[in-house]
Amino acid sequence: MLLVMGWYDYRVHRGIARYAESHGWHLCPDTTKEKVIPWGWDGDGILAWLGAGDDLAEFVLQARKPTVDFSFRRPHLPFPRVLVDHAAVAQLVADHFLSRGLSHFAFYSDAENWAFEETGGAFVEAVEQRGRRCARLAWHRSPKFTRGRFQWRIKREWLTAELRKLSKPLGVCAATDDHAVEVLEACENGGMAVPEEVAIVGVDNSLLANEAMRIPISSVDTNLEEVGFRGAALLDQLMQGRRVRTEPLRIPPAGLIVRRSSDLVAIDHPGVARSLRFLLDHCHQPIGVDDMARAAGMSRRALHAAFLERVGRTPGAELHRLRIERAKMLLADRERSLDDIAESCGYQSANSLWVAFKHATGVSPRQYRQTLPGGEEKHPTSGNLQLTIDD
Structure with missing residues (x-):
């Protein structure tokens, strides 16, 4: 397999290498170092980041090998693509x-x-x-x-x-x-x-x-590591003669x-500003909207209305959003169990995190972890699942 990268990032390379290692591939990354186009190369497939240079695109077209492009610089070229969303x-x-x-x-x-x-x-x-x-x-x-x-x-x-x-x-x-x-x-x-x-x-x-x-x-x-990994997987499908999607595959950001x-709070309502700062500092703890209202010095109902007007979400929705974003970051650490992540995000149990995460993202924590570099859920959840959205 040949890597021809008009733009290079080690994380894309690492994702490709991770797939190659698990599938017995031999990678030829010479062009990532020397920036020399290997005219006459004859291998099985090409992973390319086609940049501004015409020579690189010409080489890939003349090679007539299964190819996946990580760039949309040349949308007219008939290659499947894996891109950042x-x-x-x-x-x-x-x-x-x-x-x-x-x-x-x-x-x-x-x-x-x-x-x-x-x-x-x-x-x-x-x-x-x-x-x-x-x-x-x-x-x-x-x-x-x-x-x-x-x-x-x-x-x-x-x-x-x-x-x-x-x-x-x-x-x-x-x-x-x-x-x-x-x-x-x-x-x-x-x-x-x-x-x-x-x-x-x-x-x-x-x-x-x-x-x-x-x-x-x-x-x-x-x-970017997931971009590289998924690009290699797509190339594998091409080399097996399987049909692949014509639309670019977009990989969501990790967070x-x-x-x-x-790191600022720029809200002109003193109560909402105090509540939001309290939330940012304590969302990883088992707090609720009542705690936010106390920090704001307001009634729960008044905070709800003011928060919705200034932030665009209810206090409870913002609390859940911040916790889910924190959970996404912690899921990148494969050594951390779901129980540990739940506690670090202010949830009472792994089950509560599981349902909240699925409700917010459409996928389970395990499925999300599998989209991250090398990620797999080591500690699956069990038991009854329930979610309460606190406004």
């Missing part, structure tokens, strides 16, 4: 910002890229569906766009000026984590506080970009990792 990525970021009370939004990118366009378009749609507006900050479409030695300085000055124009507090979804770093630097350059004035979320969860910064950056884990760059 960028719409789901954008929805995660929008939900996160909206749940923190933000009402001003922007999406930032700096190049024409199919993935950036998918994410940006979906983010704008997600916030506009909630009656908000979203600015598109596109450096490559700016009249000041330039290439050359001092491009970085001109771009940072432009981005700083554009961010200053927008109403605050502002939530910025960046096309990648590198873009998020640029937004952070522009904010620091322009004296805009992060996250108090500008909250930032990136995409890809690149730990070097996110955790090495003075202000760690929140990011969406796009589940949004909240770090300091977006």
Whole structure:
């Protein structure tokens, strides 16, 4: 099997390698290192990330081997595809910002890229569906766009000026984590506080970009190892002569990792703000709506109405949403049992978590874990299952 990656990420490679190891494949990853196209190669199948270069696409077409593409850069080419679900990525970021009370939004990118366009378009749609507006900050479409030695300085000055124009507090979804770093630097350059004035979320969860910064950056884990694994599985089906789907297979993100760059509560209602901060700090504990009302200094009924108006969900629904998102992250650790995860998410039992998770996502915790890199449920649940939605 040959890997020809116009864009390389070790997590995609790791997912492919995991499938290869369990199915007796021999991988030829030479092009991931040397970037040399192996004209004349004769193997069984190709896993490709077809980028901007025409030579790579020409090689894959001439090879006439079963091929799976991880990119939508060339949609006219007749290959099955496995892609990140960028719409789901954008929805995660929008939900996160909206749940923190933000009402001003922007999406930032700096190049024409199919993935950036998918994410940006979906983010704008997600916030506009909630009656908000979203600015598109596109450096490559700016009249000041330039290439050359001092491009970085001109771009940072432009981005700083554009961010200053927008109403605050502002939530910025960046096309990648590198873009998020640029937004952070522009904010620091322009004296805009992060996250108090500008909250930032990136995409890809690149730990070097996110955790090495003075202000760690929140990011969406796009589940790239699963993208690689599922691509290899699809190639296996092709090589066996089986019919495969013509529509791209979209892999949902693993979750949004909240770090300091977006950890704020920007709600102008003091009671709702206190309640939401209490919820964010204690959702992993066995709390309920009555506890949230006490933290807010409000009656349960008054909190329900105010919360619904400012956050767009009831207090109980937001509590369940945060717990499910936490459970998704913890399920990535295969050594943790469902009982342990349930306790760490504020549920009274694994059964309660099982039903809440199925109700929220449409799949069981075990099924969800199987979509994560190497994930399988080691501790299946048993007994009677019941769920109470506390509004």
